Amino acid sequence: xxxxxxxxxxxxxxxxxxxxxxxxxxxxxxxxxxxxxxxxxxxxxxxxxxxxxxxxxxxxxxxxxxxxxxxxxxxxxxxxxxxxxxxxxxxxxxxxxxxxxxxxxxxxxxxxxxxxxxxxxxxxxxxxxxxxxxxxxxxxxxxxxxxxxxxxxxxxxxxxxxxxxxxxxxxxxxxxxxxxxxxxxxxxxxxxxxxxxxxxxxxxxxxxxxxxxxxxxxxxxxxxxxxxxxxxxxxxxxxxxxxxxxxxxxxxxxxxxxxxxxxxxxxxxxxxxxxxxxxxxxxxxxxxxxxxxxxxxxxxxxxxxxxxxxxxxxxxxxxxxxxxxxxxxxxxxxxxxxxxxxxxxxxxxxxxxxxxxxxxxxxxxxxxxxxxxxxxxxxxxxxxxxxxxxxxxxxxxxxxxxxxxxxxxxxxxxxxxxxxxxxxxxxxxxx
Amino acid sequence: xxxxxxxxxxxxxxxxxxxxxxxxxxxxxxxxxxxxxxxxxxxxxxxxxxxxxxxxxxxxxxxxxxxxxxxxxxxxxxxxxxxxxxxxxxxxxxxxxxxxxxxxxxxxxxxxxxxxxxxxxxxxxxxxxxxxxxxxxxxxxxxxxxxxxxxxxxxxxxxxxxxxxxxxxxxxxxxxxxxxxxxxxxxxxxxxxxxxxxxxxxxxxxxxxxxxxxxxxxxxxxxxxxxxxxxxxxxxxxxxxxxxxxxxxxxxxxxxxxxxxx
Numbered sequence: 001x002x003x004x005x006x007x008x009x010x011x012x013x014x015x016x017x018x019x020x021x022x023x024x025x026x027x028x029x030x031x032x033x034x035x036x037x038x039x040x041x042x043x044x045x046x047x048x049x050x051x052x053x054x055x056x057x058x059x060x061x062x063x064x065x066x067x068x069x070x071x072x073x074x075x076x077x078x079x080x081x082x083x084x085x086x087x088x089x090x091x092x093x094x095x096x097x098x099x100x101x102x103x104x105x106x107x108x109x110x111x112x113x114x115x116x117x118x119x120x121x122x123x124x125x126x127x128x129x130x131x132x133x134x135x136x137x138x139x140x141x142x143x144x145x146x147x148x149x150x151x152x153x154x155x156x157x158x159x160x161x162x163x164x165x166x167x168x169x170x171x172x173x174x175x176x177x178x179x180x181x182x183x184x185x186x187x188x189x190x191x192x193x194x195x196x197x198x199x200x201x202x203x204x205x206x207x208x209x210x211x212x213x214x215x216x217x218x219x220x221x222x223x224x225x226x227x228x229x230x231x232x233x234x235x236x237x238x239x240x241x242x243x244x245x246x247x248x249x250x251x252x253x254x255x256x257x258x259x260x261x262x263x264x265x266x267x268x269x270x271x272x273x274x275x276x277x278x279x280x281x282x283x284x285x286x287x288x289x290x291x292x293x294x295x296x297x298x299x300x301x302x303x304x305x306x307x308x309x310x311x312x313x314x315x316x317x318x319x320x321x322x323x324x325x326x327x328x329x330x331x332x333x334x335x336x337x338x339x340x341x342x343x344x345x346x347x348x349x350x351x352x353x354x355x356x357x358x359x360x361x362x363x364x365x366x367x368x369x370x371x372x373x374x375x376x377x378x379x380x381x382x383x384x385x386x387x388x389x390x391x392x393x394x395x396x397x398x399x400x401x402x403x404x405x406x407x408x409x410x411x412x413x414x415x416x417x418x419x420x421x422x423x424x425x426x427x428x429x430x431x
Numbered sequence: 432x433x434x435x436x437x438x439x440x441x442x443x444x445x446x447x448x449x450x451x452x453x454x455x456x457x458x459x460x461x462x463x464x465x466x467x468x469x470x471x472x473x474x475x476x477x478x479x480x481x482x483x484x485x486x487x488x489x490x491x492x493x494x495x496x497x498x499x500x501x502x503x504x505x506x507x508x509x510x511x512x513x514x515x516x517x518x519x520x521x522x523x524x525x526x527x528x529x530x531x532x533x534x535x536x537x538x539x540x541x542x543x544x545x546x547x548x549x550x551x552x553x554x555x556x557x558x559x560x561x562x563x564x565x566x567x568x569x570x571x572x573x574x575x576x577x578x579x580x581x582x583x584x585x586x587x588x589x590x591x592x593x594x595x596x597x598x599x600x601x602x603x604x605x606x607x608x609x610x611x612x613x614x615x616x617x618x619x620x621x622x623x624x625x626x627x628x629x630x631x632x633x634x635x636x637x638x639x640x641x642x643x644x645x646x647x648x649x650x651x652x653x654x655x656x657x658x659x660x661x662x663x664x665x666x667x668x669x670x671x672x673x674x675x676x677x678x679x680x681x682x683x684x685x686x687x688x689x690x691x692x693x
Contacts, residue, residue: 014561014562014563015560015561015562015563015566016561017558017561199558200555202558202559202560203554203555203556203557203558203559204546204551204552204553204554204555204557204559205553205554205555206555207539207542207543207546207559208543208546208553210532210534210535210539211532211535211543214532214533214534214535215530215531215532215533217494217514217530218526218530218531218532218601219515219543220513220514220515220518221492221514221515221518221523221524222515222518222523222543222544222546222547222601222605223515223518223519223546223547223548223605224515224546224547224553225513225515226515228553229553232553232555236555
């Protein structure tokens, strides 16, 4: 022990900035991002991936407040929206006055503008956390959303503001005419912002944000003003939300009131919570899942928002740690080398549970089809099977699947609970 | 912190309280307290429940503003200062009800309490993991409070005595030279109390200690001066022997307590 301490103090200064184990996940993710367009080549897939990347940046920025700083905001769309509006205007200025600002650096201006707005709002909203902060964020959010029809010069009224991303001179021969070019631009900013946000959480101010979240009073008695700690987190979060806005502007070339309003603010809360606020990568999972549900599921069914709502409520009630929490729950069994114990009980319980949920979905879909399809339009397709929605057989089958699946899952649950307990207990008693 | 230590050598009391008063509504809880605590002194504040001991602590540390009166730390007036400003001047405290960061690891708890004093302030360009000074500093504190084996556990899962030890660690980590402990041994068994007492003695060496305590064993074992607070007033201040012998104290408080302990 002593020799170790001496060794440490002899090599004074700093631990290395980059370690292999620290850099590896980032390298894998970057490689993954680079390869994605080679696997999913269609234009619609690129559109979905762009949307995903933008939502990831926004969700990570939001989690700087919610997960790391303990600030529940109902108006974070404002900072993304303002950054986005600024970027669209900038696109137009640059085009009109031939300014030498290439498109790839545009998002940084979105970030700076989002940060500027956050500086102003944060100066009064971060005095208190909790309900006071939440109410102010809601009020400011609604205020700025309302401004969009009042300050038409900036927000463009109801039709919004649009621009053209191919305004400038080509950068290294790239004109950003094609989706794939925008994809790589977005991917670059995604990796850069995610890395910066991750590093922020490792700085003194990032650590103190956690401390203030846990116990603001104790932090005050350690020399830190809880208010200033919250303020700095808030401003940083506004900056990255603004970058997400800039990426949105580049990708869609139009911003409207919808980018500022409560619905957008609410959905980012949902995304972040779904993914899990307790871990850095939680919002990333949430954003991927949410975008998939929003784009892929919405093509399959008209009541996708119902499923999303149920998923959200179920997450809040049963898995407050979100999907990331569920994943990380398995870290201990993995470390103990006992994760294998879980596979069979999981299979026996979760497969019937999925069948049961599919049954519930089928009942809902059939009923919805009966009520809402055009007259005489009895044919419907569900789970790749076409059938007559008005005949009783499909409904009966769906109900049977629902009940039987539920019964089997119920029966398997105790075994799963036992296996879970066993997998989490190290051999030879407690740690 | 060194500058602070030198300043207290010229005879200025570490902590000086002048006619301090605090009312909540019509009830006056602190009724004109005068107290002077010298640098390096171990001072215990005792008194019956409801005497205002914790309120006195909260007034000194800036948690509540006093109604009137003055508190001076190394001669500097603390009026209107927030807790974090007072802490930066070299005063640190613990709480009667354990007050730590329950979701963070034991190590992180201690490291956070080192940040300001190490000069990191609100910086967002330094990585805390990279600083050997921080890591070694936090590990040294963990060693002192015997929690090295608990390093990576969330603080919330520690036993009560361990959490109290951690809170003392957090309190002293920043290098403050005036340490205020509010009932550090409350709710502890005999062996735990002995352990915490040794710990306090060890970590407050060469520092000014002010503590509120009910356990007379701890008070007479640790303190070189005692003040007795009854109904918001100090009825006696002096060495343990003098206070023990003081008839006023006997009547108001100690008589009953010491009898109960025998």
